[in-house]
Amino acid sequence: xxxxxxxxxxxxxxxxxxxxxxxxxxxxxxxxxxxxxxxxxxxxxxxxxxxxxxxxxxxxxxxxxxxxxxxxxxxxxxxxxxxxxxxxxxxxxxxxxxxxxxxxxxxxxxxxxxxxxxxxxxxxxxxxxxxxx
Numbered sequence: 735x736x737x738x739x740x741x742x743x744x745x746x747x748x749x750x751x752x753x754x755x756x757x758x759x760x761x762x763x764x765x766x767x768x769x770x771x772x773x774x775x776x777x778x779x780x781x782x783x784x785x786x787x788x789x790x791x792x793x794x795x796x797x798x799x800x801x802x803x804x805x806x807x808x809x810x811x812x813x814x815x816x817x818x819x820x821x822x823x824x825x826x827x828x829x830x831x832x833x834x835x836x837x838x839x840x841x842x843x844x845x846x847x848x849x850x851x852x853x854x855x856x857x858x859x860x861x862x863x864x865x866x867x
Contacts (some may be wrong), residue, residue: 743760
């Protein structure tokens with residue numbers, strides 16, 4: 735029997751045909767995401783990355799996923815997620831352990847950490863964009 739993996743160290747790709755593929759160890763850099771795109775970019779809009787991150791500081795920038803929704807599940811701590819809709823309206827939601835929210839396609843989002851927090855993300859990442867805070 736194989737040893738278990740830790741999601742914060744080895745993310746999982748969910749692909750077409752209900753596949754689940756463990757990923758190489760996360761290095762924390764953009765080169766990891768470039769490698770991910772090489773490995774699974776062919777899945778296009780149907781691919782999802784399941785990841786786990788811990789935060790002690792507010793996110794440094796905004797991000798937006800143009801082609802699919804992202805599920806954010808808080809597993810520890812507390813954070814305020816701000817969503818900026820295409821019409822410029824902003825909404826916030828406070829996430830505590832067990833809470834989740836959905837970032838719809840085309841909605842910019844950022845998080846402020848109330849207390850050190852961890853979250854699981856299920857992301858349709860194709861075409862993800864970033865902008866400074």
